[in-house]
Amino acid sequence: MTTTPAPKPAAAAGGRAGMKKELPEKFRSYKHVWVFIELERGHVHPVSWELMGEGRKLADKLGVQLAGVVLGGAGEDTRNAVQECYAYGADVAYLVESPVLADYRNEPYTRCMTELVNKFQPEILLLGATTLGRDLAGSVATTLATGLTADCTELAVDADGSLAATRPTFGGSLLCTIYTLNFRPQMATVRPRVFSMPERLDDKSGPVIEYEFTMIEDEIVTKLLQFIPDRDSNKSNLAYADVVVAGGLGLGSAENYQLVRDLAKALGADWGGSRPLVQRGWIPADRQIGQTGKTIRPKLYIAAGISGAIQHRVGVEGADLILAINTDKNAPIMDFAHLAIITDAVRFLPALAKEVRQRIAPNTRSRLVG
Amino acid sequence: MHIVVCIKQVPDSAQIRVHPVTNTIMRQGVPTIINPYDLFAIEAALRLRDKHGGNVTVLTMGPPMAEDSLRRALTYGVDRAVLLTDRAFAGSDTLATSYALSQAIIKIGKTYEPVDIVFTGKQTIDGDTAQVGPGIAKRLDLHQLTYVSGISEVNLEGKTITVERRAEGGVQVLKSKLPCLITMLEGTNEIRRGSIDVALAAARAEIVTWNAAAAGVAEMGKCGLKGSPTVVKRVFAPAARAEKAKIIDIGGLAPDAMASKALDEIFGRLPTIEKELTAMAQS
Numbered sequence: 064m065t066t067t068p069a070p071k072p073a074a075a076a077g078g079r080a081g082m083k084k085e086l087p088e089k090f091r092s093y094k095h096v097w098v099f100i101e102l103e104r105g106h107v108h109p110v111s112w113e114l115m116g117e118g119r120k121l122a123d124k125l126g127v128q129l130a131g132v133v134l135g136g137a138g139e140d141t142r143n144a145v146q147e148c149y150a151y152g153a154d155v156a157y158l159v160e161s162p163v164l165a166d167y168r169n170e171p172y173t174r175c176m177t178e179l180v181n182k183f184q185p186e187i188l189l190l191g192a193t194t195l196g197r198d199l200a201g202s203v204a205t206t207l208a209t210g211l212t213a214d215c216t217e218l219a220v221d222a223d224g225s226l227a228a229t230r231p232t233f234g235g236s237l238l239c240t241i242y243t244l245n246f247r248p249q250m251a252t253v254r255p256r257v258f259s260m261p262e263r264l265d266d267k268s269g270p271v272i273e274y275e276f277t278m279i280e281d282e283i284v285t286k287l288l289q290f291i292p293d294r295d296s297n298k299s300n301l302a303y304a305d306v307v308v309a310g311g312l313g314l315g316s317a318e319n320y321q322l323v324r325d326l327a328k329a330l331g332a333d334w335g336g337s338r339p340l341v342q343r344g345w346i347p348a349d350r351q352i353g354q355t356g357k358t359i360r361p362k363l364y365i366a367a368g369i370s371g372a373i374q375h376r377v378g379v380e381g382a383d384l385i386l387a388i389n390t391d392k393n394a395p396i397m398d399f400a401h402l403a404i405i406t407d408a409v410r411f412l413p414a415l416a417k418e419v420r421q422r423i424a425p426n427t428r429s430r431l432v433g
Numbered sequence: 434m435h436i437v438v439c440i441k442q443v444p445d446s447a448q449i450r451v452h453p454v455t456n457t458i459m460r461q462g463v464p465t466i467i468n469p470y471d472l473f474a475i476e477a478a479l480r481l482r483d484k485h486g487g488n489v490t491v492l493t494m495g496p497p498m499a500e501d502s503l504r505r506a507l508t509y510g511v512d513r514a515v516l517l518t519d520r521a522f523a524g525s526d527t528l529a530t531s532y533a534l535s536q537a538i539i540k541i542g543k544t545y546e547p548v549d550i551v552f553t554g555k556q557t558i559d560g561d562t563a564q565v566g567p568g569i570a571k572r573l574d575l576h577q578l579t580y581v582s583g584i585s586e587v588n589l590e591g592k593t594i595t596v597e598r599r600a601e602g603g604v605q606v607l608k609s610k611l612p613c614l615i616t617m618l619e620g621t622n623e624i625r626r627g628s629i630d631v632a633l634a635a636a637r638a639e640i641v642t643w644n645a646a647a648a649g650v651a652e653m654g655k656c657g658l659k660g661s662p663t664v665v666k667r668v669f670a671p672a673a674r675a676e677k678a679k680i681i682d683i684g685g686l687a688p689d690a691m692a693s694k695a696l697d698e699i700f701g702r703l704p705t706i707e708k709e710l711t712a713m714a715q716s
Contacts, residue, residue, distance in 0.1 A: 103601055167600065168607075169567075169577045193601050198579045201567030205531060210662035213562040232668065233444075233559060239668045246662040284576055288595070289606040305709070331713050348620060355561055362706055363699065373671060384703050386695065387678055400678035402698055406691065414688035418696055423710050 084223060084244040093247035096122040097157075097185040099176070100133045100148060101195055103167055104290070105140040107147060109260065109303070110191030114253055115151040116261030117218055118189055124220045128154040130185070134175055136165030149267040156269065157183065161276045166287045167195050173202040175276050180207060182274070185248045187226050189218075192252035200252050210243030211250040214354070216257055216377050226251065231354045231377050238373070256302045256358040256381060299349045299357070304333035307361045307382075309352050311337040311375075313368020313389060313408055317345040322412040323367055329419040335359070337369050353378035367408035371396025388412070434487035434589055435545065436478040437538055438511070438552040439569065440471040442495050442502035443559040467502045470554030472624040474617040475509055477584065478552050479625065485589060487549075488512040490541055494522060494533055500640050507635035508627045514638065515541060519645040521657050527560070529660035531568025533650055538573060540649040549589070551575060551614040563616070570614035578609060579616040587611075 098118045101108040115131065122129040131148030135141035137160040148156040157179060163171040176199065180188065188203075190196040192214050204211035212228040216238070219227045225242050226249040232239040243249040301307060308330065310323040320340070327334040335352040336345065352359055354374040360381035367388045369375060376399050379385065387400035388408040397403055404411060444463045467475075478489045491506040493499050494517040503514035517537045525533065542548040551573070556563035563579075570577035580599040585606075587594050592611040597604050599618050627635070645656065654660060681698050683691045700707040 101601075104603075108601060166605075169570075169579075173571070194580045194599055195601055197563045198567060198577070201527075201562075201564040202571050202577060204564070205528060205568045205571035208528065208662070210664075211527065211562075211564060212663060213564060227666075231561075232665075237668050238671055239665050242664045242666055243662050244664055285578075285607055285609040287605055288608050290600070290603050291597075291606065292603040306706070330710065355558075362703060362709075376671065384699065384706075385678075386699060392680060397678045397680075401702070402695075403678040403680045404683060404691065404695055405680060406683060410688055411691060414692040415695060418689065418692035419710075422696060423707075423714050 084225065086245055086247075090245075090247040093184040093186040095128045095130055095185050096125070096187040097130045097132050097189065097248070098153075099188065099190040099196070099199070100131050100144055101191050101193060102133060102135045102141065102144050103195060107144050108191055108193060108195075108255070110193060110196070110253070110255040112147070112151045112263075113255065113258040113260055114189045114191060115148070115153060117253070117258045118187075119152040119261065121187060121218060121220055121226070122154075125186075125224060127186070130155045130157055132157045132176075132179065134159045134161075134164045134172060136160065136162055145271055146268070149269045150263045150265065151261055152264070154269055155272060157272050157274060159274045159276045161278070163278050163280055163283060164276070166290070167199075168283065168285050168287060169198055169202055170283050170285055171276075171278050172199050173206060174278055176203045177206045178276070179274060180248060183272075188248040188250045190250070190252045192254040196252050200250060204250050207246075207248070209246040209248060209250060210241075211252070212241045212243070213252050215251045215253050218251060218253070225249070231374060236373055238377075254358045256360045259360060259381065299333065299335070301333045301335050301350065301352065301357045301359055304359065305361050306330050306332035306363045306365075307335060307352070307359050308332050308365045308367065309335045309337065309369060310340065310346075310367045310408070311369030312339050313370070315368075315409060317343070319409050320345050322409065322416075326365070326367075326412050326416040326419070329416040329423075330363075332361075332363075332365075337372075337375050366396060366400065367412055369396055370394045371399065434481065434485050434549045434587075435542075435547060436481060436487065436489045436550045436552060437541055437548050438471070438474050438478045438489060438491045438506075439534055439538075439565070440475070440491055440493050440502060440506060440554070441468045441557050441559075442466070442493060442499040443468045443557055465498070465501060467505055468554055468557045468559075470556055470558065470617075470619055472554075473619055473621050474552035474554050474615075475506060475511065476622040476624045477581075477615070477617050478550070479510055480622070481550070481584065481587060482512075485587060488546070490515060490545065492517065492534065492537055492541065494518070494525075494530060494537070497642075500642075503640050504635055504638070507638050508632045509625055510627050510631050513545070513641065515641045515643065517643050517648050519650075519656075521645050521653055524658035524661060525656065526661035526663045527562050527564035527568055528662055529656055529658075531565050531572055532652075532655040532660060533645070533648075534565070535569050535572035536650040537643065537648040538569065540643070540647075543649075547612075549611045550594075551612070553614070553616050555580060555616050555618055566614060566616040573612075573614070576609040576611075576613040578607060578613055580618050581615045582618045582621050584615070 364382035
C-alpha cells in the first residue's frame with residue numbers, strides 16, 4: 064500500500080491546486096492498475112498487451128493487482144480477450160458484454176468505462192494512444208474530471224506511489240514528467256510499440272468480474288452505418304516491422320527517396336521517414352516515424368540522412384540496432400544510433416541494396432509482420 | 434447554420450530551438466502560426482457554411498497576442514472571431530481548457546445564434562494530446578465525432594449528420610445528430626485563399642474579446658492551474674546514451690566495399706537477422 068500525507072479538508076483549496084500531494088479522502092480507496100483492452104472487430108490491438116507488460120511492473124511496484132478491462136459484444140472474441148489478459152500478466156479481468164458495445168462508439172464506451180471506474184475505483188488507468196484509445200480517454204477523463212497524460216514514453220511509480228508519466232513536449236524537443244497528484248484514477252495513453260510485447264504465458268487464468276451494463280441501443284444517438292476496412296495495400300505496418308529503412312532531408316530530394324524504398328525491398332523491410340519529409344509531401348503521413356508518427360521497435364533500423372531530432376528519437380529508441388547513414392558525424396542521431404557510416408546516403412544506399420541482394424537472395428519479397 | 438471552430442495559436446515548431454546549456458525553450462523570435470491541424474477544421478466549416486448558409490465563428494483561448502491567429506482566420510472568410518483571454522486561464526491543462534472553451538461556446542450560442550457544430554483540429558502541434566476536442570464534447574454533451582475524414586450529409590431539418598471516421602484498420606461511417614463536435618483529420622481538404630476584399634476586411638474587423646466574466650465562465654476553480662489535475666513536475670532533455678554510435682571506418686573504400694563492411698558489422702551485432710533475412714528470401 065502506498066503512503067500518503069495526512070488529509071486536509073477540502074484539499075487543494077487555493078493556490079496551485081495540484082502541486083502538492085493532498086489526496087482527498089474520497090480517492091484513498093482507489094487501488095489497482097487497469098489496462099483498457101482495445102477489442103475492435105474481433106481483434107485485440109497489440110498495444111493493449113504492451114500496456115499489460117508495463118502495467119505489471121507498475122502494479123508490482125505498488126503491491127497491487129493488474130486488471131485487464133474488456134468491453135465488447137457477447138461472444139467468443141470477447142471471452143478470448145479475457146483469457147489473453149491472464150496470459151499477458153493480469154491478476155484479474157473485468158468483463159462487460161453488451162450488444163451496444165459490439166462496435167466502438169464513443170457514447171456507450173465512455174458511459175461504461177465511467178461506470179466501471181466509479182464502481183471499482185482503480186488508481187491507474189492505461190489506454191493505447193490509438194484513434195480509439197484517444198477518443199475514449201479524452202472523454203472518460205472529462206466525465207471523471209481527472210488528469211490524463213497523452214502519448215507517454217515512460218511510466219514509473221515514484222516514492223510516494225504517484226504515477227510519473229513522461230512524454231515529449233514542445234513538439235518533441237524536450238521531455239516532461241507529468242503527475243496527477245490529487246485526482247483518481249491517474250490516466251495515461253501510450254502509443255503502440257513504445258513498450259515491448261511481454262512474454263505470453265500459457266495456462267494462466269484468474270477471476271473474471273462481470274459487470275452488467277444496462278444501456279440500450281435506443282439511448283444511443285450515434286449509429287454505425289458501415290465499416291469500410293482498409294485495403295491491405297494501403298496499410299503500412301511500420302510499427303510492427305522487423306526491419307525498417309527510413310530517410311530524412313539528407314536525401315536532398317523527393318526523387319532520391321526511391322533509394323530508401325529500393326533498399327527496403329532488398330531487405331524485405333518496411334519504409335518510412337522523418338517528419339520534414341511528410342511536411343514536404345515526399346512520403347504519405349502514415350509513413351512518418353517519430354513522436355507524431357509511428358513508433359517502431361524493429362530489430363534493425365537504418366536511418367539515411369536523418370539528423371535525429373528528439374521527436375524522431377523517441378519513435379525509434381526501441382530498435383535493437385540502429386545504423387545511421389549521415390554526412391555529419393556530429394548529428395544528434397549519433398547519440399542514439401549504435402552504428403554509423405559517415406557518408407552521403409545517396410551514394411551509399413544503392414551500394415548497400417546491391418550488397419544485400421547479393422548476400423541474401425535474389426528475390427526477397429516484402430513481408431508484413433504481426 | 435452556426436458553426437464554431439476552436440483554434441489555437443502555436444509556436445512554429447520547425448523554428449523552436451532548445452538552449453544547449455539550460456535545456457529551456459528559446460522562445461524569442463519564434464513566429465506563431467495557427468495550429469496546422471486546425472486549418473482542416475476551418476476549411477471543413479467554411480464548406481458546410483457555403484453549402485447550407487449561416488455563419489462560422491472562430492474561437493481561441495490564449496494571451497492577447499492570439500488575436501493574430503484570429504485575424505488570420507478572418508482572411509479565410511470566417512464570419513466572426515472571439516478571443517477568450519484572462520490571466521485566470523494561465524497554466525490550464527486540457528481539462529481546464531475544455532471547461533473554459535465550453536463556457537465560451539455556450540456564451541457564443543446565446544449571444545449570436547444556437548450552435549449546430551463545433552469543430553476542432555485533430556490535435557495541436559505543441560501539445561499533441563488530442564484531448565481538448567473530446568473534453569469540450571463531454572462538457573457540452575455534444576455527440577463526439579473524432580478523426581473525421583469526410584462529411585457526407587448534413588440535414589438541418591432532421592438535425593442529422595453522416596460522417597466518415599478514421600478508425601484502426603478502416604473507416605467507420607457514422608450517423609449522428611446535431612449539435613455535434615467534430616475533430617477533423619489532416620489532409621482531408623486544403624485551406625482556401627481568401628480574396629483581397631476579405632483580407633482587407635479582416636484587417637479592420639472587430640475581434641470580440643472576452644475575459645472570464647464576459648464569457649460567462651462561472652466556476653473559476655475549474656480554470657487555470659486550479660482547475661488542472663495534471664502537474665508538470667520536470668522538463669528535461671533526454672540523457673545521452675553512455676556510448677555514442679560506433680563509426681564504421683570506411684576511409685578510402687569504394688561504395689561496394691563500404692556496403693560489405695557495413696553488412697559485416699550489422700550481422701556481427703545481430704547474428705539472427707542474417708538467418709531471418711535469408712529464410713524470408715527463400716520462403
